Amino acid sequence: MATDSAQIAQRVKSDRSPAELVHGVLQAVPGVVCRGAVGQAGLAFGDIDPQESGCMARKPDNIVLTNAAAAALRDEFVGWQCRIRQLAARQAGGRPSAGMRPRVTSPEGAELAPGIVVLIVEADPTVSTTLFRYQYLKTQDPTERYDKMLEILQASYFQQPARFSDVMTALFGAPSALALRLLAHGRCVLEFEEYAQGYRIPCAIAALGAEHPRYQATYWHNRMFNPNLPGEVSILSFTPDWRHAIGYRP
Numbered sequence: 001m002a003t004d005s006a007q008i009a010q011r012v013k014s015d016r017s018p019a020e021l022v023h024g025v026l027q028a029v030p031g032v033v034c035r036g037a038v039g040q041a042g043l044a045f046g047d048i049d050p051q052e053s054g055c056m057a058r059k060p061d062n063i064v065l066t067n068a069a070a071a072a073l074r075d076e077f078v079g080w081q082c083r084i085r086q087l088a089a090r091q092a093g094g095r096p097s098a099g100m101r102p103r104v105t106s107p108e109g110a111e112l113a114p115g116i117v118v119l120i121v122e123a124d125p126t127v128s129t130t131l132f133r134y135q136y137l138k139t140q141d142p143t144e145r146y147d148k149m150l151e152i153l154q155a156s157y158f159q160q161p162a163r164f165s166d167v168m169t170a171l172f173g174a175p176s177a178l179a180l181r182l183l184a185h186g187r188c189v190l191e192f193e194e195y196a197q198g199y200r201i202p203c204a205i206a207a208l209g210a211e212h213p214r215y216q217a218t219y220w221h222n223r224m225f226n227p228n229l230p231g232e233v234s235i236l237s238f239t240p241d242w243r244h245a246i247g248y249r250p
Helices: 002-012 018-027 067-091 126-138 142-154 177-185 213-225
Strands: 032-034 055-057 103-105 111-113 119-122 164-173 187-194 197-207 233-240 246-248
Touching (some): 067 119, 067 142, 067 164, 126 142, 126 213, 142 213, 177 187, 177 233, 213 233
Antiparallel strands (some): 119 164, 164 233, 187 197, 197 233
């Protein structure tokens, strides 16, 4: 084992670019086959186009990213989510686009749902949740609520990705067979694709209590858009395992 570690370290030891360093590590990882040169990619394996770098993995969990690469992939994903959500608010009336409706599979690859709508929530959503609740209670007109929510999302809400947590949430009517099934599994893989960009992200699943800040943020966000929201709901959180996630070009 020590010899293998030394060989990997020697293979990647140089002053090469971050993308080239990742390529060197991938060449040394069992289960990954790399051919050709690396393009101008970012630090994380998810930034490397397999067609350009020649890197292929048998399955996402075969890749274990370094902490730095995992953080880079996380930040890239959150930034991408902010961009497509602001675009949806400005051009599609806030309707969830494909990149907001990931396919859900078990860690073994069995499909649990062809798509669920997920939200990204600020790391500290207190101010926004208060605003959403205030705007909801301010009027009884569903159209006025909808328009006000669009106005908020179209403006500066998504313009600072660093304010957002990478933990995603999803709201289900209660009782929900799908929510119960997801909780029984405890883990899943969320598969996102939109605009020639894709991500496969293993996640831990948990149920949020009604007083949790992410529950409140998710509830009032949905309440602003949906006047027919059921009285009883279940809200789940999805916490990514970035060291085993990948980004790719579909």
